[in-house]
Amino acid sequence: MKTKITELLGIMYPIIQGGMAWVAEYHLAAAVSEAGGLGIIGAGGAPASHVREQIQKTKELTKKPFGVNVMLMNPEADEIAKVIVEEGVSVVTTGAGNPGKYLAMWKEAGIRVIPVVASVGLARMMERAGVDALIAEGTESGGHIGAATTMTLVPQVVDAVKIPVIAAGGIADGRGFAAAMMLGAEAVQMGTRFVVAKESIVHENYKKKILAAKDIDSEVTGASHGHPVRQLRNNMTREYLKLEKAGAPFEELEHLTLGALRKAVVEGDTVNGTLMAGQIAGMIKEEMTCAEMIQEIMEQAERLLIK
Numbered sequence: 001m002k003t004k005i006t007e008l009l010g011i012m013y014p015i016i017q018g019g020m021a022w023v024a025e026y027h028l029a030a031a032v033s034e035a036g037g038l039g040i041i042g043a044g045g046a047p048a049s050h051v052r053e054q055i056q057k058t059k060e061l062t063k064k065p066f067g068v069n070v071m072l073m074n075p076e077a078d079e080i081a082k083v084i085v086e087e088g089v090s091v092v093t094t095g096a097g098n099p100g101k102y103l104a105m106w107k108e109a110g111i112r113v114i115p116v117v118a119s120v121g122l123a124r125m126m127e128r129a130g131v132d133a134l135i136a137e138g139t140e141s142g143g144h145i146g147a148a149t150t151m152t153l154v155p156q157v158v159d160a161v162k163i164p165v166i167a168a169g170g171i172a173d174g175r176g177f178a179a180a181m182m183l184g185a186e187a188v189q190m191g192t193r194f195v196v197a198k199e200s201i202v203h204e205n206y207k208k209k210i211l212a213a214k215d216i217d218s219e220v221t222g223a224s225h226g227h228p229v230r231q232l233r234n235n236m237t238r239e240y241l242k243l244e245k246a247g248a249p250f251e252e253l254e255h256l257t258l259g260a261l262r263k264a265v266v267e268g269d270t271v272n273g274t275l276m277a278g279q280i281a282g283m284i285k286e287e288m289t290c291a292e293m294i295q296e297i298m299e300q301a302e303r304l305l306i307k
Contacts, residue, residue, distance in 0.1 A: 005187035013037050030062040033064040041055060042069045044071055050247045068089050069095065085105060085106065092111055098129075194295045198289045206264050218278065232276075
């Protein structure tokens, strides 16, 4: 399927894997790219040396385009931005800030820059800054979220800008893909669905939680402090929300979640770890390879779009 995004990024299918910290490492990124989508390495809070290693290992597994997601709050963001240029990465997605200070360097290197946005205002600002495309991410997503739903955000961003828009949040199958296309998107980004890919290094306990999830099993912590995060309900979220309701300071709440994502992804702690997942988790019932996922999604979407 050809769209403005497949042509811009040099990929076969308009499917991008989310840049999830601890989850989006080189095995998964390479597998998604090999399957015809765009794999993404999630830099998260990692040091620049680790990101360089991840890029180099991805190159050993695929010759196809892949990208790096830069969390702009990372203390080593400046170094990571340089590493991306030095290693010849073709695409950068960004979150948690404004990538403006790196745009000239990245554009000079021929890198496609695609920020995640949660509002029309931010989308317009990023377009004026000169980015290549936008990821409009709805509140259905796992992890850090905005307030608008995918259904309402995507068409408004599409109408507000001239650059291509990628839809994210609540998309896990061909129906969601087709709906995103109808809203004006040129591609979709998926995170939760790829967490349970066979190539994903996420602990089996975490994967089983997603596969067993019901439609009401995700909840949002941190909303009262302006840092909302969607994850699956467990002991940690219950304790967090109890403290949040009691008016605990942000620093105390942050201490509760310190290292919690690693606990879940690496150690398989589903009781006190952070199980980031979108509302779509209740639809995901089977572990598949990235190639099988993408093929199934595209076949279903094409049938629906042809009707």
